[in-house]
Amino acid sequence: MDEGVLAVIGILTFCSVLGIFGNALVLCVYVRKRNKVASTVFIITLAGTDFMTCLIIIPYTIIVEYLRYEVKYDIFCKLYMFFITSNVPFSAFIMVAIAFDRYLCICHPFKQLLNAKRAKGIIVFMGLLAVTLGVITALNYGVYQLYIPTIELLLNDNINFQNLLSNFTETNSNLEKLYNESIWMAYNSTFDRILTTINAQTEYLQYTGICKTNEVIFDSVFTYRYQKAYSGIFVMAFIIVSMLYTLVLRSVLVRRTRRLKMNLQKSYGCVSNNNKDISMAATQVSINGQEIRSVSIHSRQRCIQLNRQMTIREKCLIANIKTALMLFVVTAVFTVFFLPAWLMAHLVIPYNIVVFYMYFFYNVANPIIYAFMNAAFRRDLKDISNCK
Secondary structure (H helix, E strand, C coil): CCHHHHHHHHHHHHHHHHHHHHHHHHHHHHHCCCCCCHHHHHHHHHHHHHHHHHHHHHHHHHHHHHCCCCCCCHHHHHHHHHHHHHHHHHHHHHHHHHHHHHHHHHHCCCCCCCCHHHHHHHHHHHHHHHHHHHHHHHHCEEEEEEECCCCCCCCCCCCCHHHHHHHCCCCHHHHHHHHHHHHHHHHHHHHHHHHHHHHHCCCEEEEEEEEEECCCCCCHHHHHHHHHHHHHHHHHHHHHHHHHHHHHHHHHHHHHHHHHHHHHHHHHHHHHHHHHHHHHHHCCCEECCEECCCCCHHHHHHHHHHHHHHHHHHHHHHHHHHHHHHHHHHHHHHHHHHHHHHHHHCCCCCCCHHHHHHHHHHHHHHHHHHHHHCHHHHHHHHHHHCCC
16 A cells, blocks of 8 residues: 555544544534524534534545545445535635624624524535535545447448558549549448447446546536636635635734823823822811812723723723634635645645644644633633542
8 A cells, every 4th residue: 555545544543532622622612602693603603613524524535545546336426426516615714704704803893694594504604505515525436437338330341441642642633523422422421320329339337446537417517617617716715714714813903003092091090090189189278177078989980980991991902812723823824735636636736645634633622722722621621520
């Protein structure tokens, strides 16, 4: 067996075990949350997709690579291609949905356009679209190949084409006449036998046992156009996600500048009021030997209340930004791991089986990203480990 295949089998086996364990922990943490928002629903869906990938698709890939795609049974071939080509676009669709959620949550926080119920509806729609793509691809693969015999023109033995060609060496005056007569003779003598040959030879399915593309259901023209459209989905998803996160970054920077100006103004107002209160208190006289200092409690309470409101808003904004940053890293990891396989599929870079299957690393990396970038996830995971 090829060393590259052995290396892929070892790497994918490790990814499968690690991914099953990690994504199971993610599901345990987020499914237990009571007040689920849209981002929580998307994270649960993503973790569920990664879990099923590590549990079913990666082991399936190991078997197919070990057999070198000689799966023998057509249903196993189609089922494998369905899993592969529906799982990857579904993950890309979730990346786009997450980017939209972060954009609405940070750039339009008061509109409440996307809640948990609507997020579930979006997931169902994206799932149906991914299933449709998987079915079309699966129908284009199989262990049977459409065999179309080449039709040989059986010419009459009494026509000697060498003599026919030699006739063209005659004078130019007879050239056109000889050409027409020769073609007519060839047509009359061979037409019946050509029809017999065409009717006798028909296309049929030939069993190969190897899972690969065929033209049993869809022709080559449809397959070519579908492959272009399928590849274009990922390009569009990448462009949309990049645009949305760019808008999020712009909104964060604008709000940060505005917040700094407001904080300076509030701080200056509170300091001015406090200085005024102190000067007013200094003008008070002593009564019965005791100095009475009058302090404007109302103005101080107002400053405290404003600062508290600003603190709550800042905490919400910071929490949303942290979530957006974590999910942006998830999207970036998806792009980095999937890009080499996409380029190899379009023959942009040379094929390398180990690098090609790097896109499965994405399904393992998500739990690690959550653990390192989400303190709440680590805290909830600790509570689960302590059986709280």
